[in-house]
Amino acid sequence: MPIYNAGPYVERCAPSLVNQSLGADAYEVVYVDDGSTDDSAERLRRLAEAHPHVRVFEQENSGWPGKPRNVGVDRARGKYIQFVDQDDELSYEALERLYALAERNGSDIVLGKVHGTMAGPSNVFKRTVDRCTAADAPLIESLTPHKMFRRDFLREHAIRFPEGRVRLEDQLFMARTYVRAKTVSILGDYPCYQWNRREDGGNNSSRRITPDDYYGHLDKVVEAIKEGTEPGELQNRLLRRSFRVELLRPVSEPRVLQRTGKDLEEYYTTVRRMAMTSYPPGVREGLPAISSLRAELLVQDRLDSLIELARRTQRIKARVEVDDMRWRNGKLVLRTRIGMVKADGEPLTVVDRGGRMLLDPELLDGIPGAEDWEVRDPFSHAYGELIVHDTAGNHWWYPDGELAPALEPLGGGRQRVVVAGETIIDPLTLAGGDPLDGGSHQVWAGGQLLGVGRRPRLAVAPGPTRVSLGAIALGTPPRLVSPGWGGPGGQLRLTVGGPGRIGPARRVVLRTAADHRLRHGVREVLRRLPDGMRANVRAAARRAERRMLQ
Template sequence: MPVYNAGSYIDRCAPSLVNQSLGADAYEVVYVDDGSTDDSAERLERLAEAHEHVRVYRQENSGWPGKPRNVGVDRAKGKYVQFVDQDDELSYEALERLYALAERNGSDIVLGKVHGTMQGPSNVFKRTVERCTAADAPLFESLTPHKMFRREFLREHGIRFPEGRVRLEDQLFMARTYVRAKTVSILGNYPCYQWNRREDGGNNSSRRITADDYYGHLDKVVEAIKEGTPPGDLQDRLLRRSYRVELLRPVSEPRVLRRTGKDLEEYFTTVRRMAMTSYPPGVSEGLPAISRLRAELLVRDRLDSLVELARRTEQIKAHVEVDDMRWRNDKLVLRTRIGMVRGDGEPLTVVERGGRMLLDPELLDGIRGAEDWEVPDPFSYAYGELIVHDTADNHWWYPDGELTPTLEPLGGGRHRVVVAGESVIDPLTLSGDAPMSTGAYQVWGSAQLLGVGRRPRLAPAPGSTRIALGTVAVGTPPRLVSPTWAGPGGPVFGRDAFAIGGNEHVARLSGINVTARKLSLYALTGALSGLAGLMLLSRLSGSSPGTGGLSLQLQAVAAVVIGGTALAGGYGTVIGTALGVVLLGVVANALNLLQVSSNYQSVSVGGVLLIAAIANEMHKARSARH
């Protein structure tokens, strides 16, 4: 661990390092103090005195983490080294699990699942992978050095961190390791590394970054990949990440819309020069449609077109449709589709014209240099998946199942690209090798289509029918799982009331103020009851405390049940309830015309209620089987 003026963060991180499940006799903790001027040295000295497996080295300030990391590798005695930053933490079993995975496979590098306030969901850690390489896994999507490395592998290839103030030093180090590693393993079923954002912003450098400085260092990363791979498809694929994420960033939203004047011109000129000199042609040619268009406009010197394209693509949103949701063998099965819609609410499309597939002409209308932009492969880099967020521990988990890209015809040669498929959430296995812990979980979608990536929360679209499922008990001992619609979509008051009716405990964990909502609901129903009483009074021209109350209560319950709401609470519709009221009114008028006794009328309403309840239960049972 490199240390510089870490202060109290040393004490926050230390327990997670010195108390690993691997056992103090099986590993060492090496601190390298890079000339701290605060009390870090004293804190480290106290740690070393308290723990025999802690060693501390001091050096003059080098200004960057590279040199202290290299010193740590040189002084380390173990077969493997794990890099940790001074404000981060390791989970209790991290080293034990990573070491076991490395030994089992003879790994050069082992990636442990990362979580924390500096890390969002990453499908690099979607599953545990015993053996892979950069050729068959998306390793370049994880370029931080918070990983375990076989020390002899680093020595054999002479791989070290650049020393001094070097931007993108982590990317350079990881690029050199990935292209040379023969076996890489990924531990995806256990969160190992907690990557924390410091409250004082200490993760970020205060030194101003210039375009030439930043992209000069990116050029070294590109050269490292070229040195480690032969020209061709693999090299192009590995370089595509830096082209898409780093090079195109200054000419994409939001950056290109925030910068103006000389600052914008400086970045544009710098990345344009690098695009034309540093990357082989196959890199940009293999990008998805909109990213490839940006690359073309960049090379053609069309900054104005890039700005306008960014304005329009910034307005593109994901449209999620939940086609089906059901319990199957104690697993929650969701069938979803995700597409993209433009700022005007219309689908983002491709259009067949003259035997070619063109990118949405309405999106590109009036953008110079983007006319009739061809899309050779609408499915290039297209993917989709669902992600489950553990809101309490901030972990992201991936259900089984994939969303497959497909073209959906819209007529007139227009098609929309969507990802669709079935995802299976198993409460007993989703969160690695242990059942899901108690708490609230959110389901999100993630899609990359035509070069546009979005991560929407699964929520009912306004006006759509919401599928409702009951609470089930899974596992031994039983755990109650309750799928509940919450989050964006639909009126907030009605959404919260629906969630409370489905499961009050889960609604409270989801952040809903249950007490306040229930008081509001009781006040509303009381006001509506009073209004109904006034209407009845005006009709009868007189009343007593018991007039109509009991009989109308039965009719009200029956109307709601006929409308689809289960007696135990949950899902129903306003239209269905209104139809239930109409049906009961017709039945009541018919019985009055037949001069049926009021007592028998109540029995008939009870019979209708019983039939509706049985029908609802049969429908739920049939849905569960499918």
């Protein structure tokens, strides 16, 4: 852990480090104080006196975390290195679980699931993966160094952090490790690393970033990937991440709509030059439709077109449709589809013209250089998923099921791209194999189509499409799980009670999975009845249910 003027964060974060379940005799905590001018050094000395497995080293200020991290690696005596920042914490079993996974698979790197106020959902941690590499897993989407590394792996390849005030030093370090690691493991079923946002904003540097400075350092990340890979699809795929996320950011919404004048011109000139000189052509060619169009407009020197494209794309929203929702064998099963709609509410489409598939002509109408933009693969980078957010613990969990991309005809050669499928939420196993904790759990959707990514709440308008289900008791001892629509936007939420006895005073009907199948069949029968008879049957059923609750 590199330390600089951490103050009370030393004591705030220390308990999670010194009290790991692995046992104090199995690991050490190495603090490197980077010339703090507050009382951090004294706090660290007291900590070392109280805990024999804590070691503290002091050095003159280097101005950035790179050098203290390198010093920590040089002084470390363990088989594995886990980097932690001074504001952050480790979960109680983090080292034990990460170490076990590394030993079982001979891993060079182990990624532990990240959570906390600085971390949103990342499907890199969707599942635990014993063995993978950058060639067959989306590792390049996780570029923070808060991971476990085999110490000899770092030394064998002379992988070190750049020292001094270097932007993107974490990305450079991770790029060098990913392209050399033969075995990487991912621990996705246990939140290991708590990435915290400081109340005083201390996570963020106050130093002004210039385009030449930032993108000069990004160029070093690009070069590191090129040095570690052969030209071809793997190299292109790894480089697409920085092209899509960092390079296109200044010419995409919202940045290109916020900057003006000289500030905008400097960023635009810098990223345009880098797009044309640093990346192989295959990187741009493999981007999804709207991203590849941005790249083309950038190369064509059409800033005004990029601004207008950003203005229109910013108004695109995701539309989530719930085709079905039911309990099945104690699991909540949802059939959903996600599509994108423009500002006028019309679907974002592709259009077949003379055998060529073109990106929505109405979206691009009047944008110079964007006319008749061909979509080579409408499913490129298309994905969709449902995510469950434990609001109390701030954990994100990924249920089983995949949403697959498909084209739906709209007539006149127009088709919309959607992702659709079945998702199964098992409240008894969703939290990394354990039951969901008691409390409220929000269901979100996420998806990317044609280069537009959105993460909307799973919410549908009241009416026939909004399915309401009763509560169900699951597990032993039983937990009451109740799905319902509420909160901002009428979002789907799962309210989970704590384990224990559930009595009749709760005024709720507890139903088994078989009960729910029966109720679904009854609803189908009711739909076929005349209106008057249907109302009478439903009224009689409600009276019977009230009598059961008395």
